[in-house]
Amino acid sequence: MPYHLNFNLVWKYFDRLAWGLVLSLELAAVGIVIGIVIGLGLAVLSHGAGRTVRTLVAAYVEFVRNVPLLLLVYLVFYGIPSVGGFAYDATSSFVMTLAVYAGAYLVEVFRAGLDAIPKGLIDAGRAVGLTPAQLVLHVRLPTMIRIVLPSLGNAFISLFKDTSLATVLAVPELTYGANWIYTNTFRIVEVYAVVAPMYLVTGYLLLLGLRLLERRFAIRRR
């Protein structure tokens, strides 16, 4: 029997998809902000630190990067509360997982960024009498941000796509919205024919926005 396309049911529940998309973006945004704090913090910490600290940071990075995100999502939501004797809601659990996941990738990004600051720039800062704090604020950070911005942008888009995993915790993001419509109306083809472009277009717009941002922050050379 041929399958008849019927998009009406998808449009009827489209608000679930629209709000799902908004939540997906929110999850990714909060995830990357906390991830940046983790990543930058650990990169700075291990920059001049001793062996123990660097080994611990490396252990965190390697562990998180080599385990599936889905497993981490389950581990944080079901595993940790079961031994910790406390509970948290699915959304904050997922955001924390995403942040820890992003942090592990961003440590490397920030470390590379810190290493890529030209030595002469820091020497020049010292030569004009900047204090170490001023050196960080006015020389290291602005230089590093320009270097890491493209990688941060890619990480954000990648996190946006990873928010689809929140569906397993019934966080009502875009993929959850899609599966809700599917289980309630059985219009699977139509739902995914709408949801896939939503992910694609949003991802593409994010990419465009980030390229503009990079151009805005680029150093003008004459």
Add this chain to the structure above:
Amino acid sequence: MIDIMLKGLPFLWQGLLVTLEASAIVVAAALIAGVILGVGLSYGSRWIAWPIRLFSDFVRGLPLLVLIFSIFYMLPLTGWKVSNFWSAIAALALFETAHVSEVARGALQSIHPGQNEAGKAIGLTFGQRMLYVVFPQALRRFLPPWINTVVDTVKGSSLLALVGIVDLMLSIQQVIGRTFKPMPMYVLGALMYFAINYTLSQVSRRLEARFAYVRE
């Protein structure tokens, strides 16, 4: 905690085998298809390169989970009789193919065009130029990032659990469903995935370091 892990371990072997089998099939398929598409992207005319670019950007722009759900639920509607396992595998393979094609493109384009032209000048056919001139040189640019896609495949195969393929991930869930002790099994599962992927990552890192010395 350790005793629960040891008790649960025997129930994970079957799942581990499925994870390894699925990953191996996907890695092999994605390697062959990805390299062919990568060659198309790098050397094909506009009419070949454009559709490949479209395919690659489309697939890489979607979350893997969405791709798996779409293909898993839509494939039966085409009337094609295909098992759960294979339709889930097909989705993962498509995803990894797109990523491998980009890795291959990067490696191929890093080879100076003069190499290809020199091959043309001495009368090598396209196949010969690829096989004897370009591929051997591109290999060292290709291998390290390619191994990263293998790690991604093993990680991505955990999503097969969400369409009911009993891989390592789902076996862990099944054991937890009986013991109601999530933490030990998740930690054990994490360590098993880690053991596989860390080994692969280290191989990639070694190769990268080894090839870094070669300069033309």
